[in-house]
Amino acid sequence: MTDYRIFNTTDAIHFADEHSELFGDHSKLTAEEFGDGNLNLVFRVVNDKGTSVIVKQALPYARCVGESWPLSTDRARIEAEVLQTHGRFCPEHTVEVLYFDRTLSAILMEDLKQYEILRTALVKGKQFSKLAEHVARYLAQSLFYTSDFVLTGPAKKAAVAQFINPDLCLITEDLFFTDPYCNHERNNIHSLILPRARQLWQDEELQAEVAVLKADFLSKPQALLHGDVHSGSIFINSGNTKLIDAEFGYYGPIGFDCGSFIANLLLNYIASPALFSNTEQAAAQQHYLLTQISDFWSSFSQQFTQLMATETQDPALQNSRYQQRFMHSVFVDTIGYAGCELIRRTVGLAHVADLDKITNANQRAACETQAIELGRALIMARESVKDIAAVLQLVSDIATTSN
Ligand code: SR1
Ligand code: MG
Numbered sequence: 001m002t003d004y005r006i007f008n009t010t011d012a013i014h015f016a017d018e019h020s021e022l023f024g025d026h027s028k029l030t031a032e033e034f035g036d037g038n039l040n041l042v043f044r045v046v047n048d049k050g051t052s053v054i055v056k057q058a059l060p061y062a063r064c065v066g067e068s069w070p071l072s073t074d075r076a077r078i079e080a081e082v083l084q085t086h087g088r089f090c091p092e093h094t095v096e097v098l099y100f101d102r103t104l105s106a107i108l109m110e111d112l113k114q115y116e117i118l119r120t121a122l123v124k125g126k127q128f129s130k131l132a133e134h135v136a137r138y139l140a141q142s143l144f145y146t147s148d149f150v151l152t153g154p155a156k157k158a159a160v161a162q163f164i165n166p167d168l169c170l171i172t173e174d175l176f177f178t179d180p181y182c183n184h185e186r187n188n189i190h191s192l193i194l195p196r197a198r199q200l201w202q203d204e205e206l207q208a209e210v211a212v213l214k215a216d217f218l219s220k221p222q223a224l225l226h227g228d229v230h231s232g233s234i235f236i237n238s239g240n241t242k243l244i245d246a247e248f249g250y251y252g253p254i255g256f257d258c259g260s261f262i263a264n265l266l267l268n269y270i271a272s273p274a275l276f277s278n279t280e281q282a283a284a285q286q287h288y289l290l291t292q293i294s295d296f297w298s299s300f301s302q303q304f305t306q307l308m309a310t311e312t313q314d315p316a317l318q319n320s321r322y323q324q325r326f327m328h329s330v331f332v333d334t335i336g337y338a339g340c341e342l343i344r345r346t347v348g349l350a351h352v353a354d355l356d357k358i359t360n361a362n363q364r365a366a367c368e369t370q371a372i373e374l375g376r377a378l379i380m381a382r383e384s385v386k387d388i389a390a391v392l393q394l395v396s397d398i399a400t401t402s403n
Contacts, residue, residue: 003103004060004073004103004104004105005104006041006057006059007041007043007055007057007104007106009030009031009032009033009043010031012031012033012043012045012055012057013029013030013031013045015055015101015104015106015108016029016031016043016045016053016055016108017029017045019098019099019101019108020053020098020099020108022047022051022053023047023051024047027047027048027049027051028047028048029045029046029047030045030046031043031044031045031046031055032044035056035063037063037064037232037245038062038063038064038350039058039059039062039063039064039071039075039247040056040057040058040059040063040076040247041056041057041059041063042054042055042056042057043055043056043057044111044113052111052113053098053108053109053110053111054108054109054110054111054112055106055107055108056076056079056106056107056109057076057104057105057106057107058071058073058074058075058076058079058105058106058247059071059073060072060073062171071167071168072166072167073105074105074165074167075105075165075167075168075247076100076102076105076106076107076247077100077102077105078163078165078168078246078247078249078250079107079245079246079247079249080097080100080107081100081162081163082163082224082226082227082246082247082249083095083096083097083109083244083246084097085142085146085224086138086141086142086224086226086243086246088145089141089142089144089145089146090137090138090141090142092134092137092240093134093135093137093138093240093241093242093243094138094142094242094243095109095110095112095235095242095243095244096109096110097109098110109244112235112242112244114237115235115236115237115240115242116235116236116237117231117232117234117235117236118131118231118232118234118235118236118241119230119231119232119234119264119268119352119353119354120353121236122231122265122268122285122289122354123268123271123275123353123354123357125275125276125281125285127285127288128236128237128238128241130239130240130241131234131236131241131292131296132291132292132293132294132295132296132299133295133299134236134240134241135229135234135241135243135261135296136295136296136297136299136300136303137299137303138241138243139226139229139254139257139258139261139300140299140300140303140304140307141303141307142223142224142226143222143223143224143225143254143257143304144223144303144304144307144308144311145307145311146159146223146224146251147222147223147254148222148314148317149307149308149311149312149313149314149317150311150312150313151313152313156221159224159251160221160251163224163249163250163251164250165227165248165249165250168227168247168248168250169217169248169250169252171248172217172227172248173214173217173218174186175344175348175349175350176214176217176340176341176344176348177210177211177213177214177217177340178214179344179348179349180197180200180343180344180346180347180348181200181201181203181206181207181210182201183198183201186348186349187347187348187349188347188348188349188350188351189347190361190364190365190368192361192362192364192365193346193347193365193368193369193372196368196369196372197347197372200343200347200372203376205380206376206379206380209336209379209380209382210340210379212336213333213336213337213340213379216253216333217252217253217256217337220252220253221250221251221252222251222252222253222254223251223252223254224249224250224251225248225249225250225251225252225253225254225256225257226243226246226248226249226257227246227247227248227249227250227252227256227257228245228246228247228248228260229243229257229258229260229261229264230260230261230264230341230352231264231265231268231352231354232245232352233245233246253330253333253337254330254333254334255329255330255331255332255333255334255335255336255337256333256337258296258297258300258330258333258334258337258338259333259334259335259336259337259338259339259340259341260337260338260341261296262293262296262297262334262338263337263338263339263340263341263342263345263375264341264352265289265292265293265296266289266293266338266342266371266374266395267341267342267345267352267354267355267371268285268289268354269285269286269289269290269395269399270354270355270367270370270371270374270399271354271355271357271358271367272285272286272289273286273367273403274358274360274363274364274366274367275354275357275358286399290392290395290396293388293391293392294388294389294392297331297334297388298388301327301330301331304327304330305323305327308323308326308327309323331387331388332382332383333382335378335379335381335382335385335391336378336379336382338375338378339374339375339376339377339378339379339380339382340375340379341375342371342372342374342375342378343371343372343375343376345371346368346371346372346375347368347372355367355368355371366402369402370398370399370402373398373402374394374395374398374399377394377398378391378394381394
């Protein structure tokens with residue numbers, strides 16, 4: 001058995017060549033490391049005809065911080081197995097895993113070179129008409145078919161155990177629910193919004209609601225989550241959408257994945273007036289994003305409701321009143337977790353390009369403040385807000401009062 005070692009480009013070439021059928025015997029292979037994420041090495045291996053694959057390797061530490069932040073390389077197994085599981089239920093929107101080596105913590109996967117990263121595209125003002133439909137389908141299928149509605153009790157417990165992911169869950173537990181609400185050294189707060197960030201540290205009313213959401217994140221194994229559905233984990237083009245980077249996957253509350261997706265569209269919504277100097281373009285982008293959020297929630301909730309009605313295996317869970325209550329609780333969680341994502345992307349360790357690319361410091365501070373206000377409002381109103389239309393009204397109201 002080969003021991004774990006950190007790959008260089010030659011290792012990545014050998015790994016790809018050994019485990020892929022894509023390259024012929026006399027292929028001339030080259031590789032480049034192009035990972036720009038927070039945690040891993042990512043290589044593209046290409047032959048002389050342009051055929052390519054991706055080799056992703058988990059480092060024994062967080063790449064963005066270095067060896068002082070050790071992390072289990074088991075996250076590569078989690079990522080491969082989440083993608084393989086989700087790929088069974090929604091292959092059209094899940095990146096394909098071609099091979100996984102547990103000892104090397106390395107995954108060989110399809111190269112999505114015909115796609116672009118959603119966040120990069122949104123920051124440029126691009127729009128994709130099927131984004132909401134595709135992400136809704138991915139989440140409805142993958143979350144429903146890994147839930148108690150389908151799995152037997154023993155099968156579900158085995159699945160929960162398979163996806164115990166302590167290191168990566170701890171990152172989320174800290175970065176989402178703890179750090180933004182105290183003066184933590186990991187926080188990354190632009191000086192102009194420091195007074196608003198300090199208010200978060202004193203906001204006991206908000207902190208109580210965030211504690212409820214954190215407790216649910218810790219103890220509500222509803223389905224096998226992707227765990228990190230931000231717009232950097234979504235590859236897209238005009239025809240299709242694929243989810244990548246499932247290393248934060250574990251059994252948790254369904255609303256966490258839905259809320260992460262919605263919040264990332266909202267972050268771009270908030271940034272749009274500052275990213276696009278043309279006010280008509282900014283307004284069009286904002287209109288597009290709100291429509292996508294509305295379509296996403298309608299499509300996700302309709303599909304999940306339909307699946308509950310027709311595919312539920314457990315006789316007790318076939319009760320339609322229970323299913324309605326379940327869907328409502330997923331909605332409440334979704335809005336709450338969306339609020340947490342908005343706040344943590346503004347004052348926490350991991351920012352987003354949508355806000356960080358705003359060059360004017362005053363404009364950026366105004367957008368970041370708006371993200372905090374909206375995040376707070378969503379968390380506080382999540383149980384009373386009636387439906388997604390009311391959520392979007394809240395979004396528009398806060399944007400209007402902030403401008
Ligand atoms: C140290 S990891 C920071 C963030 O990057 C990942 O994509 C997750 O969103 C995580 O919170
Ligand atoms: Mg990632």
